[in-house]
Amino acid sequence: MKLQSIQISGFKSFADRTVIDCQEGLTGIVGPNGSGKSNVIEAIRWALGEQSAKQLRGQKMKDVIFSGSNDRRPLNRAEVSLLFDNQDHYLATDYAEVKITRRYYRNGESHYLLNDQECLLRDIQGLFLDTGLGEGSLSIISQGNVDEILAGDTGQRRAVIETAAGVYRYKKQKTDAEKKLADTQANVDRVSDIAHELA
Numbered sequence: 001m002k003l004q005s006i007q008i009s010g011f012k013s014f015a016d017r018t019v020i021d022c023q024e025g026l027t028g029i030v031g032p033n034g035s036g037k038s039n040v041i042e043a044i045r046w047a048l049g050e051q052s053a054k055q056l057r058g059q060k061m062k063d064v065i066f067s068g069s070n071d072r073r074p075l076n077r078a079e080v081s082l083l084f085d086n087q088d089h090y091l092a093t094d095y096a097e098v099k100i101t102r103r104y105y106r107n108g109e110s111h112y113l114l115n116d117q118e119c120l121l122r123d124i125q126g127l128f129l130d131t132g133l134g135e136g137s138l139s140i141i142s143q144g145n146v147d148e149i150l151a152g153d154t155g156q157r158r159a160v161i162e163t164a165a166g167v168y169r170y171k172k173q174k175t176d177a178e179k180k181l182a183d184t185q186a187n188v189d190r191v192s193d194i195a196h197e198l199a
């Protein structure tokens with residue numbers, strides 16, 4: 001799996017549609033202070049499903065939408081697409097190319113797309129879980145994260161190690177299965193109550 005390109009439009013300082021071609025050998029982005037380097041990384045994080053506005057240096061999710069400048073009015077929509085080369089099928093899908101898109105409107109309307117087809121956030125999270133790029137992955141360490149890890153308690157540090165070791169996927173599957181079991185048990189209890197009343 002390889003990130004081939006990043007398309008950004010209306011996201012933070014990127015008012016116009018901008019395409020970043022991640023050619024072989026790309027190791028860094030340079031530019032003056034405030035030119036948008038961190039915004040590129042945040043665009044990647046956001047497209048992958050980041051739900052915390054604070055992790056994106058905002059207060060509310062609508063803060064990711066271009067908020068205007070001296071000569072431009074604010075925009076109504078932010079959109080980021082990531083295109084991955086998946087010829088090695090590292091992402092568990094038959095597609096040799098995977099494009100994920102997140103679109104967000106100022107009124108709170110939100111869309112996720114997988115290869116241009118509407119999908120759920122859960123589908124995107126599932127695809128990237130434990131690939132090194134998923135939710136809470138350590139591939140993106142933002143400013144402040146290092147301090148958080150150092151200042152965290154043992155539980156928080158354990159979570160970091162479990163994420164790095166790939167245990168997170170199984171913990172999540174276990175939690176989901178436990179929830180399904182609890183829901184099923186509640187249904188069984190309800191059915192036996194009804195059967196008892198009818199007897």
Ligand code: ATP
Nearest residue numbers: 012013033034035036037038039063064065066067
């Ligand atoms: P540094 O080198 O100082 O870390 P940087 O190149 O990483 O800077 P960013 O932090 O990515 O720069 O970009 C900051 C710029 O993005 C600021 O000028 C800020 O006003 C602008 N910006 C952030 N959110 C928005 C938004 N919603 N609309 C318009 N501009 C925004």
